[in-house]
Amino acid sequence: MRTILIASVLALGTAGAQAQDDSRYTLQRTDDGYVRMDKMTGAMSICTERSGQLVCKLAADERGALQADMEEMQDRLDGLEKRLAALETGRQDAVGGLPTEDEFEKSLSYMERFFRSFMGIVREFEREEKPAPERT
Structure with a gap:
């Protein structure tokens, strides 16, 4: 039977x-x-x-490999869940490294100084290229 x-x-x-x-x-x-x-x-x-x-x-050797894969996947999942929770609560450090307000203002100040200097150079070139008025 x-x-x-x-x-x-x-x-x-x-x-x-x-x-x-x-x-x-x-x-x-x-x-x-x-x-x-x-x-x-x-x-x-x-x-x-x-x-x-x-x-x-x-089989035992495949079980070990499968267990290692499962543990790695679990670790990745835990990390993603922590990041998601941080994003949902609005924590800045979880948003992928966005700058703080002070860092943003400092960067904006650098950009402003750069563009002011650049525009000064452009104005100088414009003055050099203007022909002098002819006198009769």
Whole structure:
């Protein structure tokens, strides 16, 4: 009975996999159960029979890599959530480094001095280029 149930589960699993993509997964019988390999990604799963069902878990080395990826993603998500919360409360330091009011005024003062000097140079060139009035 148990063998028939396992064969049925495997047949259904194989039929489902074939409906999605012909021979994407391969199952190989081992002493302790089965090894399932995803031919597209190379992911390996260890499958065992429990209560008449086939239960598959990622292989240990892939589980570690997946766990590391998940932890990195969680750290990035935490950082984004903190930044979003800061943006929603209107904190200046979270807005991507926008200057404070004093820094803005100081920058504006530099720009004003630059343009005044520049316009002075332009006026000098204009005076030099004007021809002197002719006397008769």
